[in-house]
Structures are given as C-alpha cells and as structure tokens.
Amino acid sequence: MVHRSHHDMGGLDAGPVDLDEHAHVHWEKRTDAIMRLVSDKNRQIITVDELRRGIEQIGPNVYDEMSYYERWITSVTNNLLEKGTITVDELGRKMNDVEARWQADGATKA
Amino acid sequence: MSNTPSHEHNHSHSHSHDHNNPDDPLYNSHGEHPYQPDSEDTPYEHHQVMAEAVGELLIEKGVITADELRGMIELIDSKSPAEGTRVIARAWTDPEFKARVMVNVNDAAEELGIDPGTIPIRAVENTDSVHNVIVCTLCSCYPRLLIGVPPDWYKSRSYRSRVVHEPRTVLKEFGTEISLETEVCVHDSTADLRYMVIPKRPDGTEGMNEDELAALVTRDSMIGVTTL
Numbered sequence: 001m002v003h004r005s006h007h008d009m010g011g012l013d014a015g016p017v018d019l020d021e022h023a024h025v026h027w028e029k030r031t032d033a034i035m036r037l038v039s040d041k042n043r044q045i046i047t048v049d050e051l052r053r054g055i056e057q058i059g060p061n062v063y064d065e066m067s068y069y070e071r072w073i074t075s076v077t078n079n080l081l082e083k084g085t086i087t088v089d090e091l092g093r094k095m096n097d098v099e100a101r102w103q104a105d106g107a108t109k110a
Numbered sequence: 111m112s113n114t115p116s117h118e119h120n121h122s123h124s125h126s127h128d129h130n131n132p133d134d135p136l137y138n139s140h141g142e143h144p145y146q147p148d149s150e151d152t153p154y155e156h157h158q159v160m161a162e163a164v165g166e167l168l169i170e171k172g173v174i175t176a177d178e179l180r181g182m183i184e185l186i187d188s189k190s191p192a193e194g195t196r197v198i199a200r201a202w203t204d205p206e207f208k209a210r211v212m213v214n215v216n217d218a219a220e221e222l223g224i225d226p227g228t229i230p231i232r233a234v235e236n237t238d239s240v241h242n243v244i245v246c247t248l249c250s251c252y253p254r255l256l257i258g259v260p261p262d263w264y265k266s267r268s269y270r271s272r273v274v275h276e277p278r279t280v281l282k283e284f285g286t287e288i289s290l291e292t293e294v295c296v297h298d299s300t301a302d303l304r305y306m307v308i309p310k311r312p313d314g315t316e317g318m319n320e321d322e323l324a325a326l327v328t329r330d331s332m333i334g335v336t337t338l
Contacts, residue, residue, distance in 0.1 A: 010247030010298060014271040017283050021262045026183075027158040032259070033182035034165055037174045045173070048301050052249060068250065068265050070157040077164055086167045094163035102159075 006060035028069040035076050038085075046079045054078050186259070191329035193224045194257035194306060198332065199324035201233075202311045215306060219256060227255040229301070235308040236337070240293045243281070243334035244305040245273045251299035253306045257332050264333065274298065284335040307334040 024032075038045040054075025058066065066074070080086045168174045197219055201208035211218040215231040231253045234242040246252065247270045252260040263269050273280045277294045281287070288294055297305040309331040315323060330336040 007248055009267060009271040010245075010274045012271040014268040017263050017268045017272070017280060018266060019263055019284070024259065027155075027161040029183045029186050030165055030179070031161045032186055033179055034161070034168065034174070036182055036186075037178055038168070043173065052301060055249065064267070066157075068262075069161075073157050073161045073164065077160055080164065080168075085173060086164065086171070090167055091160075091163060094167050095159050098159050098162045098166070 005056060006063055007056045031069045031073045045083060045085055050079050051075050189258045191257040194332050195324040195327035196222055198308055198327045199320045201308055202323055203320055225255060229304060231304045231306055233306055233308050234297055236310045240295050241288045242307045243273060243277055243296045244299055244307060245270060245296060246299040247274060251301055251304050253304045256306060257329055281335060286336050307332050309338050312338045
C-alpha cells in the first residue's frame with residue numbers, strides 16, 4: 001500500500017463544491033508576484049517544485065485550515081529562509097516593523 | 111470552499127500564528143524566537159504581515175525592485191479568461207489554426223500575440239461523444255497565463271477530491287448535466303503539463319464573427335464544468 005500524503009486527495013470523498021469566489025486581495029497578489037519574481041529565469045531562487053514541496057510539507061491539519069495564499073507565503077518564506085536569502089531574525093524584525101507601522105496608521109490592510 | 115476559510119482576509123483568526131507550529135517560518139526548533147511578533151494582539155492577519163515583510167526584505171536586499179513587484183502585480187491583474195476566449199474563437203472559425211492548437215496550444219496562442227508561458231498546455235476538445243473537465247488533484251495547476259488565476263473552488267478539497275471519481279455529480283453542482291451518451295473525461299493537470307478545454311461551439315452561431323464568438327466563451331467552459 002502506497003502512503004498517500006494529505007495533499008494527494010484525488011478520488012477521496014468530500015462535501016459539495018462551494019461555488020463562492022472571492023476577489024483576490026492585495027497581499028495575495030503580492031505573494032503571487034513575489035513567487036513569480038524569485039522563480040523567474042534571471043533569479044531562479046525558488047523553483048515551482050520547491051514551492052510545491054514547501055506546501056506539501058505543511059502539516060495535514062494546518063494545510064486544511066490555511067487559505068491558498070497562506071500556504072504559498074508560508075512555503076515561499078520557508079524556502080527563502082532555507083536558502084539564506086533572508087534570515088529568521090530579519091524576518092521577525094521586519095514583521096514587527098510592519099505591524100507597528102500598520103497599527104500606527106490605523107489602516108485596514110487587505 | 112472546504113479548505114479555505116470563508117472569512118474576509120483582513121482580520122486575525124485563531125490559527126494565524128501558532129508559536130509551536132513547525133510549519134510556521136518563524137518556528138525555531140531550538141526554542142529561540144528572536145523577534146517573534148505577538149500576533150494575538152494585532153488586527154492584522156499573520157500571513158498578510160509576512161507577505162508585506164518578505165517583499166520589503168527582498169527589495170531592501172536588492173533581490174527584486176519595487177518597480178518589478180508593482181509591475182508583476184499589474185501583470186497578474188491584467189490576465190483574464192479573455193485571452194483564452196480568443197484562442198477558442200479562432201479555433202472555431204479557422205480549422206487550420208485549430209489543428210495547430212491541438213498540436214501545441216502555446217505556439218498557437220503566440221500567433222495571436224498571447225504569451226502563454228513556457229509550461230506546455232494541451233487542448234482537449236469537447237464533441238458529441240466526449241466532454242472534458244480539468245482539475246489538479248495535487249494542487250492548483252491551471253493555464254493561468256491563458257485564462258487568469260484559478261477560481262477558489264478549483265483549489266478546494268471538494269473539487270480536487272471528487273471530480274476524478276464522480277465527475278457527473280460534481281458537474282451537476284455547477285448546473286451542468288452531460289448526456290449519458292457522452293463520455294466524461296477528466297484530465298489531472300501537473301506542474302509540467304496543463305490542459306484547456308475547447309468547448310463545443312453553440313448551435314446557431316454560424317453567422318457570428320470572431321469577437322462575437324469570443325464573447326460567448328466563459329472561463330468555466332474552458333475548465334469544462336459548464337457547456338455553452
């Protein structure tokens with residue numbers, strides 16, 4: 001019996017298809033754009049296969065809780081950390097800066 | 111959609127940052143959390159902050175430029191099913207073009223000035239005897255450069271799991287009933303090969319020009335969950 005990973009869901013049972021669609025918000029497009037840029041032929045920092053591996057490594061429960069682009073930014077960030085393009089320290093500092101700035105602005109970001 | 115929280119993406123929620131979650135990029139197995147943001151106290155969603163922060167870091171480090179990032183977001187916004195509909199309308203009206211589409215969608219799209227990207231796209235044609243549907247059971251592979259970003263349901267657990275073993279039932283959820291005389295053929299896309307459905311040209315459109323025909327073609331008909 002071949003082990004089936006949780007992203008490999010073809011043929012399993014599931015509920016009805018929810019036909020609701022949401023318009024992609026800015027941070028989702030930003031995530032997509034970052035991936036396309038770091039994977040382009042000039043940079044080649046992350047391949048599509050590495051993006052997928054990063055998504056498939058997300059634990060089964062978290063995978064289902066996360067939205068699509070939450071999985072993407074998680075994988076892109078993990079790949080950039082693994083390759084040393086950014087460090088966890090830089091990321092933590094920058095995320096604190098961004099949150100502080102947004103809170104100071106009082107703006108709703110989406 | 112079953113695997114995507116249906117909330118708006120502008121507020122925090124409980125899974126947003128689990129300090130003990132090994133999937134989290136800030137998780138450190140040595141227990142060190144150098145500058146761990148305390149996201150429970152913020153109205154901003156953890157991943158949204160991460161996307162902002164990663165972009166800013168890449169710009170500061172000169173890996174990408176702010177102009178490239180802006181330009182790429184504009185490019186993503188500019189892609190829509192419209193480019194795919196032009197390929198379909200031309201294929202309906204020009205048998206020689208259609209023959210080239212069936213051999214190589216990417217080359218044929220380039221003839222129309224469309225950049226379909228480098229990943230091969232294979233056309234599958236609906237006829238009276240076969241109705242085609244596309245899916246990516248493993249993730250979300252989709253001919254994005256021809257028909258835009260995939261809809262939420264295309265990436266959902268329900269669609270990905272079920273359309274390969276009960277396609278007729280899934281199609282009914284889209285309001286599509288395929289005659290039992292017609293075979294339903296489901297194509298599972300991969301990172302290296304994507305598909306696009308060529309819908310059946312509707313009856314009574316013989317007098318229409320290419321632009322009018324293109325306007326009839328919908329995104330969902332090119333995925334194969336609806337007919338025209």
